[in-house]
Amino acid sequence: MPLQDVTSRVRPALAGFEPYDPAFSPCRINLSANENTHPLPPVVTEALRDAMATTPLNRYPDPLGNELRDTLATWHGVERASVMVGNGGDELLFNLLFAFGGPGRTLVVAPPCFEEYKNFAKMCETTIVEVWRDERDFSVRADAIVEAACDADLVMLTSPNNPTGDLLDPALVRRLLDETNALVMLDEAYVDFAPASASLVSWVADNPRLMVLRTLSKAFALAGLRCGYLIADPAIIDVLAAIRQIYSEDVLAQAVANRAVALRDELVPVIDGIVAERTRLSQALAGIPGVRQWPSSANFLLVRLPNAAEVRARLRDEHSILVRDFSYAKGLADCLRITVGTANENDELIAALRAIVEGE
Numbered sequence: 001m002p003l004q005d006v007t008s009r010v011r012p013a014l015a016g017f018e019p020y021d022p023a024f025s026p027c028r029i030n031l032s033a034n035e036n037t038h039p040l041p042p043v044v045t046e047a048l049r050d051a052m053a054t055t056p057l058n059r060y061p062d063p064l065g066n067e068l069r070d071t072l073a074t075w076h077g078v079e080r081a082s083v084m085v086g087n088g089g090d091e092l093l094f095n096l097l098f099a100f101g102g103p104g105r106t107l108v109v110a111p112p113c114f115e116e117y118k119n120f121a122k123m124c125e126t127t128i129v130e131v132w133r134d135e136r137d138f139s140v141r142a143d144a145i146v147e148a149a150c151d152a153d154l155v156m157l158t159s160p161n162n163p164t165g166d167l168l169d170p171a172l173v174r175r176l177l178d179e180t181n182a183l184v185m186l187d188e189a190y191v192d193f194a195p196a197s198a199s200l201v202s203w204v205a206d207n208p209r210l211m212v213l214r215t216l217s218k219a220f221a222l223a224g225l226r227c228g229y230l231i232a233d234p235a236i237i238d239v240l241a242a243i244r245q246i247y248s249e250d251v252l253a254q255a256v257a258n259r260a261v262a263l264r265d266e267l268v269p270v271i272d273g274i275v276a277e278r279t280r281l282s283q284a285l286a287g288i289p290g291v292r293q294w295p296s297s298a299n300f301l302l303v304r305l306p307n308a309a310e311v312r313a314r315l316r317d318e319h320s321i322l323v324r325d326f327s328y329a330k331g332l333a334d335c336l337r338i339t340v341g342t343a344n345e346n347d348e349l350i351a352a353l354r355a356i357v358e359g360e
């Protein structure tokens with residue numbers, strides 16, 4: 001008998017999910033996914049190529065990636081026991097909800113924010129409480145978040161936030177740790193583009209309920225490699241170590257990530273260049289009539305402009321420039337997210353946007 005209606009056999013909590021679609025289409029210039037498009041110093045590219053070429057593929061990976069954990073631990077001034085690596089930050093987010101969410105558990109988020117928090121929470125049958133940001137300036141409603149967190153198991157906040165670009169006030173994290181019992185996950189995927197003082201990694205040692213998520217996908221230009229990591233209390237790391245897919249971080253990812261992190265000082269000029277381009281892009285956008293933007297501490301800018309979805313389609317179809325459309329999303333009407341590219345990419349984006357907005 002043919003297998004019919006397989007959807008009715010899917011676990012109810014997982015019914016109705018669709019494959020992730022970043023709405024990618026091949027374009028000359030891709031500023032849609034917050035990747036690092038800047039060229040890396042040759043000393044870095046050569047070291048990464050060497051790591052790939054010399055890593056044997058016939059042996060299983062070290063399940064926990066201890067060499068990489070040690071390199072990350074040294075960087076951040078923590079012990080190996082406080083670091084867990086994952087197949088991108090996404091895997092760690094899923095595992096956090098797998099471990100600490102579930103039926104009867106509650107997650108607090110502050111949207112508009114990274115959609116995966118909610119998706120993974122749903123998959124793990126976790127109740128989601130959304131404390132929406134102020135719709136005009138996207139500021140978080142701190143009192144409401146603390147109040148919601150008092151009855152919650154987990155809070156996930158993002159600094160800088162994707163897609164709004166703002167840094168979170170550390171005072172809110174302080175309040176969540178002092179006034180609630182929730183586990184607090186601070187997602188610092190973009191913190192490398194913010195002032196060094198923005199990271200709260202140094203708080204983890206004294207605050208066992210605080211976890212900080214980082215990734216090599218953005219500043220380190222390794223989105224395709226899939227490597228993220230969490231810094232947290234060893235008790236939390238032990239739980240994640242026990243429930244993870246045992247070989248999710250493959251040998252190439254471990255070897256390349258290890259080299260990249262060891263060479264992080266070489267990337268500082270690249271990151272400084274992106275930050276400088278962010279300022280320049282922002283100033284250029286400010287000169288285009290009708291384009292509103294919000295201050296960003298990340299490698300992207302959120303803009304609002306009339307007919308955003310149409311503008312995005314014309315950038316793609318007439319100029320082969322891809323940016324991210326958020327105009328369909330709640331709270332983000334007529335919003336586009338533009339990754340900060342190279343100077344040339346940004347110049348082309350500005351010229352194209354100007355041509356569309358001002359009528360060619």
Ligand SMILES: *Cc1c(COP(=O)(O)O)cnc(C)c1O
Nearest residue numbers: 088089090114162189215217228
């Ligand atoms: C990109 C991103 C991540 C992690 O991405 P990975 O590629 O899975 O490491 C996590 N959080 C936010 C907010 C992001 O934008």
